[in-house]
Amino acid sequence: AQSVAQPEDQVNVAEGNPLTVKCTYSVSGNPYLFWYVQYPNRGLQFLLKYITGDNLVKGSYGFEAEFNKSQTSFHLKKPSALVSDSALYFCAVRDPNSNSGYALNFGKGTSLLVTP
């Protein structure tokens, strides 16, 4: 079964500091991994994805994520956090070998709070 885990319910960081939101996955074979962000009272917005190739993936709003196969992780990072980055972040996985269509399996989400 495919799954992702986000071990932190909340991450607090000061504005200007680097941020990391953690995600680990469990998939048989090579996974397709995604990060989404949800602002209050809004839908999910796509940030970036890892399919294959370079382990460092660059996405929207200055975010990037590092795929680490040996640690089965896909942590979201940003070199310098902004107050406006405060939101709920979701990691998701799609098993390329799954027969369950193309649905995404989401983690529980991590609330990021960036303080001025």
Add this chain to the structure above:
Amino acid sequence: DSGVTQTPKHLITATGQRVTLRCSPRSGDLSVYWYQQSLDQGLQFLIQYYNGEERAKGNILERFSAQQFPDLHSELNLSSLELGDSALYFCASSVVGLAARRDEQFFGPGTRLTVL
């Protein structure tokens, strides 16, 4: 704006009732997904339709059903509503082609359902 629209934005109803949520995918997207977001269950995949046909089922209750029409809009029908059905219901769409498993999904703003 993702290009995915959902109506209504809010819905308040009573237990035992039936409601219909509507979703219009992005122009050109053939696949529609429905997700439920609640505090205790997180984001859960319900069902996927592709070009009018059911493609995959997730954790969808038997009281819930969906369909996709020839113009590609989709409706999610929830019947015999219970208090626990109160949640945010998202629709997402994606292009489904040869590399479909690599495609990100684009989410609508959601319908907040409150069952009293």
